[in-house]
Amino acid sequence: MIPLQLKVNGEPVAAEIEPATLLVELLRDQLGLTGTHVGCDTSQCGCCVVHVDGVALKSCTLLAISAQGSDVVTIEGLATGATLHPMQKAFHECHALQCGYCTPGMIMSAVALLERNPDPNEAEVREGLEGNLCRCTGYHNIVRAVLAAAAEMRGG
Amino acid sequence: MYPFEYVRPASVEEAIGLRRADAGAQWLAGGMTLLPSMKLRLAAPSQLIDLTDVEGLDEWSIGDEHIVLGSMSSHRRVAEADEVRTRIQALSTVAAGIGDPQVRNRGTLGGSIANNDPAADYPAALLGLGATIRTSQREISADEFFKDFFETVLEDDELVVAVSFPVPRRAAYLKFRTPGSRYALVGVMVAETRDGVRVAVTGAGPGVYRATQLETALAEDFRPEALVGLDMSPDGLNADMHGSPEYRAHLTGVLARRATAQAIACEN
Numbered sequence: 042m043i044p045l046q047l048k049v050n051g052e053p054v055a056a057e058i059e060p061a062t063l064l065v066e067l068l069r070d071q072l073g074l075t076g077t078h079v080g081c082d083t084s085q086c087g088c089c090v091v092h093v094d095g096v097a098l099k100s101c102t103l104l105a106i107s108a109q110g111s112d113v114v115t116i117e118g119l120a121t122g123a124t125l126h127p128m129q130k131a132f133h134e135c136h137a138l139q140c141g142y143c144t145p146g147m148i149m150s151a152v153a154l155l156e157r158n159p160d161p162n163e164a165e166v167r168e169g170l171e172g173n174l175c176r177c178t179g180y181h182n183i184v185r186a187v188l189a190a191a192a193e194m195r196g197g
Numbered sequence: 198m199y200p201f202e203y204v205r206p207a208s209v210e211e212a213i214g215l216r217r218a219d220a221g222a223q224w225l226a227g228g229m230t231l232l233p234s235m236k237l238r239l240a241a242p243s244q245l246i247d248l249t250d251v252e253g254l255d256e257w258s259i260g261d262e263h264i265v266l267g268s269m270s271s272h273r274r275v276a277e278a279d280e281v282r283t284r285i286q287a288l289s290t291v292a293a294g295i296g297d298p299q300v301r302n303r304g305t306l307g308g309s310i311a312n313n314d315p316a317a318d319y320p321a322a323l324l325g326l327g328a329t330i331r332t333s334q335r336e337i338s339a340d341e342f343f344k345d346f347f348e349t350v351l352e353d354d355e356l357v358v359a360v361s362f363p364v365p366r367r368a369a370y371l372k373f374r375t376p377g378s379r380y381a382l383v384g385v386m387v388a389e390t391r392d393g394v395r396v397a398v399t400g401a402g403p404g405v406y407r408a409t410q411l412e413t414a415l416a417e418d419f420r421p422e423a424l425v426g427l428d429m430s431p432d433g434l435n436a437d438m439h440g441s442p443e444y445r446a447h448l449t450g451v452l453a454r455r456a457t458a459q460a461i462a463c464e465n
């Protein structure tokens with residue numbers, strides 16, 4: 042076992058892990074943060090996207106030990122109390138989810154996308170979400186939600 | 198995944214010492230290929246030697262004739278760097294077109310070329326641009342480096358340290374993506390280098406290769422028209438659910454012509 046220390050959603054966390062423990066396993070199984078989903082487990086679907094030191098990564102394809110000393114943010118860390126993050130709010134308002142399975146990863150990827158490009162056009166949103174698959178919505182409302190959140194976050 | 202040991206050396210020497218002490222060990226770079234292979238039990242290393250903290254592997258040196266990129270450079274860093282784009286735009290295109298944003302945030306140049314997936318993008322970039330691979334032991338030309346299906350000339354205890362790319366007169370890379378995986382069904386790098394014209398093809402065959410027939414035609418006349426009517430042979434090309442050898446041969450010609458036109462249009 043290896044001792045691991047990191048921050049998750051702003052809180053310091055200490056855990057004992059095997060070298061083979063994936064970040065998503067640490068989050069879901071040890072920390073009970075089940076908002077981060079596993080859709081494919083083969084790095085394709087993006088359900089498991091979290092931010093590690095501000096960078097969006099697929100947590101099913103990252104060893105937990107690689108996050109040693111890092112600042113990890115999951116979907117549970119986006120809202121402030123009962124106030125949803127603008128991206129969460131936009132997904133709700135634009136009907137950007139049906140079953141909701143892909144939603145946490147979509148939102149984490151979308152938030153990372155806006156951090157790099159606060160004013161994307163539709164094509165840039167679609168490109169930026171290439172690593173996230175949704176089997177329900179047809180993507181249209183997801184793209185609308187990201188554009189709406191971008192406008193709100195820019196104060197428009 | 199089967200259990201394994203995990204170590205995080207700080208220098209190339211230390212990394213190599215660890216590798217020599219354990220025949221079952223493997224280097225871990227971005228893990229975007231290795232970790233999925235371990236989950237599928239296609240790989241079962243006894244030890245992962247994480248290269249994240251190894252000094253020097255993320256260093257760059259940018260000149261007017263060559264740019265040298267450390268093996269741990271992420272695809273994102275290469276794709277976004279102005280100093281790469283202004284010298285070798287085709288290389289930015291290669292890096293920006295790999296996988297998806299999360300894969301590019303994590304995957305590395307060294308991991309990609311050591312893996313030598315027959316449909317990967319960087320092998321075509323290195324072979325097409327005539328790059329040189331600097332390892333912990335020697336310098337290897339791209340012509341020698343890529344051997345066969347997932348095979349390179351790297352020794353077990355040899356580490357890719359950096360890649361040196363000569364700045365071409367003009368070059369362009371185009372790939373026809375397999376929509377599911379985003380790997381190249383066929384990808385073609387066309388480059389007019391200081392040492393002549395080079396055309397490298399990925400995705401079409403069992404490994405990256407140079408299309409010498411196209412190179413000869415372009416050396417005489419660097420225009421897409423020079424390639425019209427040159428029928429690529431489907432012999433030895435891949436057949437799978439995504440396309441037949443004949444389709445891949447055809448795509449190679451189409452992409453080579455388009456890449457030539459693009460290289461002329463955005464000469465740098």
Ligand SMILES: Cc1cc2nc3c(=O)[nH]c(=O)nc-3n(C[C@H](O)[C@H](O)[C@H](O)COP(=O)(O)OP(=O)(O)OC[C@H]3O[C@@H](n4cnc5c(N)ncnc54)[C@H](O)[C@@H]3O)c2cc1C
Pocket residue numbers: 083084085223224225226227228229230231232248268269294295296297300303304305306307308309310311312314316317318319351355356357358378379380381
């Ligand atoms: C969903 C998805 C889509 C992808 N799409 C594409 C694509 O479109 N085009 C494309 O080209 N690739 C694609 N890839 C692969 C991606 O580019 C990987 O990042 C790359 O192939 C491996 O790089 P890595 O740093 O992740 O290496 P790792 O997975 O860490 O290592 C790969 C292999 O290289 C060895 N290795 C690593 N570093 C070194 C070194 N410095 N010296 C010697 N050996 C080393 C390792 O031991 C291992 O055997 C995709 C991957 C995924 C998951």
Ligand code: FES
Pocket residue numbers: 078079080081082083084085086087088089090099100101102
């Ligand atoms: S579960 Fe990680 S990419 Fe699908």
Ligand code: FES
Pocket residue numbers: 137138139140141142143144174175176177178
């Ligand atoms: S809402 Fe069901 S997978 Fe996206």
